[in-house]
Every structure is written in structure tokens, then in C-alpha cells.
Amino acid sequence: MRSADDWLKLLHEVPDPEIPVLNVVEMGIVRTVESNDASVEVKITPTYMGCPAMDAIADDIRAQLSPLASQEGRSLSVELVYAPAWTTDWLSDSAKAKLEAYGIAPPGKTTDKRALNGEAPTVRCPKCKSEATELISLFGSTACKAHYRCNDCAEPFDHFKCI
Amino acid sequence: MNARYEYLLRLGDDALILGQQLGLWTGHGPVLEEDIALTNIGLDQIGQARAWLTMAGRAEEQGRDEDALAFHRTPAEFRNAQLCERPNGHFGDTIVRQFLFDAYAVQLHAALAHSKDADIAAIARKSAKESAYHLRHSSAWMVRLGDGTPESNDKVQASLNVLLPFAGDLFHADAVTDTATSEGWGVNPASLRPAWEATLAETLEAAQLQRPAPAPEQTGGRQGRHTEKLSYLLAEMQVLPRTYPDAKW
Numbered sequence: 001m002r003s004a005d006d007w008l009k010l011l012h013e014v015p016d017p018e019i020p021v022l023n024v025v026e027m028g029i030v031r032t033v034e035s036n037d038a039s040v041e042v043k044i045t046p047t048y049m050g051c052p053a054m055d056a057i058a059d060d061i062r063a064q065l066s067p068l069a070s071q072e073g074r075s076l077s078v079e080l081v082y083a084p085a086w087t088t089d090w091l092s093d094s095a096k097a098k099l100e101a102y103g104i105a106p107p108g109k110t111t112d113k114r115a116l117n118g119e120a121p122t123v124r125c126p127k128c129k130s131e132a133t134e135l136i137s138l139f140g141s142t143a144c145k146a147h148y149r150c151n152d153c154a155e156p157f158d159h160f161k162c163i
Numbered sequence: 164m165n166a167r168y169e170y171l172l173r174l175g176d177d178a179l180i181l182g183q184q185l186g187l188w189t190g191h192g193p194v195l196e197e198d199i200a201l202t203n204i205g206l207d208q209i210g211q212a213r214a215w216l217t218m219a220g221r222a223e224e225q226g227r228d229e230d231a232l233a234f235h236r237t238p239a240e241f242r243n244a245q246l247c248e249r250p251n252g253h254f255g256d257t258i259v260r261q262f263l264f265d266a267y268a269v270q271l272h273a274a275l276a277h278s279k280d281a282d283i284a285a286i287a288r289k290s291a292k293e294s295a296y297h298l299r300h301s302s303a304w305m306v307r308l309g310d311g312t313p314e315s316n317d318k319v320q321a322s323l324n325v326l327l328p329f330a331g332d333l334f335h336a337d338a339v340t341d342t343a344t345s346e347g348w349g350v351n352p353a354s355l356r357p358a359w360e361a362t363l364a365e366t367l368e369a370a371q372l373q374r375p376a377p378a379p380e381q382t383g384g385r386q387g388r389h390t391e392k393l394s395y396l397l398a399e400m401q402v403l404p405r406t407y408p409d410a411k412w
């Protein structure tokens with residue numbers, strides 16, 4: 001019989017549908033996995049309330065786990081929870097490095113004093129690493145991103161919003 | 164009267180109607196970035212609406228889910244503030260409507276984050292991050308348009324003059340909110356007003372806009388009294404699920 005940790009490890013193989021370089025555990029979407037003799041229970045939380053990928057993520061998690069759960073005669077549930085509210089602080093340094101390598105400028109820390117004062121954060125261009133960048137729009141290609149431009153290499157790029 | 168159901172409907176309907184209207188900007192934004200921004204904000208509003216309406220359905224205990232409440236109620240059964248159903252108009256109209264609402268939502272979510280009801284508090288804490296971000300966007304545009312050209316200033320000033328009285332519903336206390344407040348799971352909407360007025364004053368000053376002279380405020384949305392516009396909006400939003408009640412897509 002697999003332990004809760006074993007089930008969690010299996011979820012490392014489920015990519016985020018919009019940012020496939022990160023898996024749903026690295027994204028902080030998977031909050032807890034609990035298992036007992038009869039069941040496996042996964043709790044997930046949305047990055048944004050209206051994130052349209054949540055249904056797809058729940059389906060992907062079911063597709064990954066349910067054949068194995070039924071082999072062991074256990075039921076599987078995937079439940080959506082809202083607390084604690086998702087924060088970009090849950091992204092590890094390695095997850096942020098993967099984002100940058102993928103071309104998305106990673107978020108800073110929400111405890112950054114500038115964020116608290118509503119000032120613009122320093123956002124580094126994921127292509128040339130210049131910090132001479134400017135905000136084009138607070139909203140980008142998905143709910144979790146803003147749109148920036150690099151003033152050195154002139155590339156437009158996404159910045160993972162810091163929330 | 165089921166105060167909890169009524170209160171949650173108000174929260175859900177505000178977000179739903181505003182979200183639906185913002186979605187209508189898809190492909191019509193003045194620039195691509197704003198097309199994306201308005202529809203992203205609309206998406207957040209719909210997400211919040213889903214959570215509130217799901218809770219409302221549970222509170223009602225009649226087996227209705229978010230879809231049943233969104234698609235199978237008549238206009239008079241909607242509890243959104245009339246501000247949310249004001250037409251999109253031009254970009255400035257939409258920005259002013261959004262700014263007035265965002266400035267309220269920031270206060271509402273901050274207050275509801277302390278609700279004695281753990282589910283309400285959880286959704287409020289989550290929504291608070293989104294409403295703060297929305298307000299950054301709408302207040303920045305208030306300043307850009309107000310402190311822009313004489314024409315843009317004239318246009319948003321006119322939008323503000325028309326829309327401000329419709330904010331009345333947002334702060335109107337009644338038996339439902341009295342119960343919500345005394346039982347500790349909701350907030351007295353009137354208590355949100357001072358902080359909202361402060362945000363308004365600060366932004367209008369930066370935007371070179373004048374606060375319109377006090378006028379009689381429009382209320383009634385919370386009791387199901389709506390403007391004509393809501394019927395058209397719902398007709399479009401509800402047509403598919405009403406025509407094919409069990410349709411899946």
C-alpha cells in the first residue's frame with residue numbers, strides 16, 4: 001500500500017497545464033494528500049478564484065492517481081479549498097529558477113517593502129537578465145501574470161504577479 | 164427570511180453581473196492590453212461569484228448549485244447592486260464603474276476576512292488579493308483619463324456624475340445586513356463607507372476630477388429592484404442553459 005508521501009510524489013509528475021515546466025506540487029496548488037486504508041484525499045487550492053485551469057488540474061490529478069488507487073481498492077477524492085489563500089511565496093527557489101529559464105520573470109517576495117508600499121518591484125528580464133524593464137500592463141496572458149518589456153533587449157515577457 | 168442566503172446572493176450577484184459585463188469587452192478593448200486586463204478582471208469576478216453562489220446554494224438548502232442560481236433566476240430574484248448592471252458604455256464608463264466597485268470590494272473583503280464563518284473568511288481573504296490588484300488597475304486609469312486630455316477629463320467626469328449615485332446600494336444597511344452583523348459573519352455595509360470615501364477623494368484629487376454634488380442615491384438592487392438593463396444582460400447570459408437545461412459543454 002502506498003503512503004501519503006508516495007501519492008504526493010506521483011503528483012510531481014502532473015504538470016501545470018498553463019506553465020508545464022512546473023508541476024502542480026511546485027506551483028503550490030496541491031495543499032495536502034491524506035490516505036488511509038479506504039481512501040486517498042487530495043486538497044487543491046486555486047492560484048486565482050477564476051483560474052480556468054482548476055477543472056483541468058483536478059482531472060489531471062484524478063487521471064494520474066485513480067488507476068493506482070483502484071488497484072489498491074481505495075477511493076480517490078480531489079477537493080477544492082480556499083484557505084489558506086494561495087501565495088507566490090509558496091514557489092520555491094528552484095521553481096522560480098525554472099520559471100525564469102522558461103521565459104517568465106518569477107515573482108519577488110510578498111514581504112518586499114516596496115510591494116507593501118505599492119511601489120514597482122524590480123523585474124529582471126528572463127532573456128538578457130537586465131533590470132531595465134518596464135510594466136506594459138498589470139494583466140498578461142493568464143490570470144497569474146503581468147506583461148513587461150525589456151528596455152535593453154526589447155523583448156516583451158511575462159512576469160508572474162506577486163500575490 | 165434566510166439572511167445568510169440573501170447576504171451570500173448579494174456578494175455573488177455583484178461579482179457575477181460585473182464579471183459578465185467585463186467579459187463583453189472581449190475583442191472590444193481600446194488596446195489589446197486593456198482587452199486582456201478587463202477580461203482578466205472579469206474572470207476573477209466570475210471565480211468569486213462561483214464561490215459565493217455555491218455557498219448561497221448551500222445556505223438555501225434547496226439543492227441549488229452555482230449554475231442553478233446564475234442561470235435559472237429571474238431579474239427580480241437578483242440581488243446585485245444597481246451599479247454593477249450599469250452598461251459598459253465607453254471605456255471611461257467601464258473604468259469609473261470598476262473603480263467605484265473595486266474601492267468598495269477592497270474594504271468589503273478586508274472586513275469579511277474577519278468573519279466568524281470560516282468559509283466566508285477564506286473566500287474573502289483570497290478575494291482581497293484580487294480586489295487590491297483590480298483597484299491598482301482601475302485607480303491608475305482614473306488618473307490617466309482624468310489627468311489626461313481635456314476630452315478624456317470631460318468624459319470620465321461625466322461618467323462619474325452619472326455613476327456615483329448608483330453606489331448607494333453598496334452601503335445600504337437593512338434587516339439582512341443587520342442579522343449578518345449581529346451574528347458576526349457579515350459586515351455592516353455602511354461601516355465600509357468612510358474608507359471608500361477616502362479612496363475616492365484621494366483618487367479624484369490625483370485625477371483632477373470633481374466629486375459631484377450630493378444627489379439622491381439609487382438603491383433597491385438588494386431587494387431585487389433593477390434597471391431595465393439587467394433583463395437584457397440576463398437574457399444573453401442565460402439563453403443557452405435555459406434553452407438546453409441539461410446541456411454539458
Ligand SMILES: [Zn+2]
Pocket residue numbers: 125126127128129130150151152153154155
Ligand atoms: Zn532583456
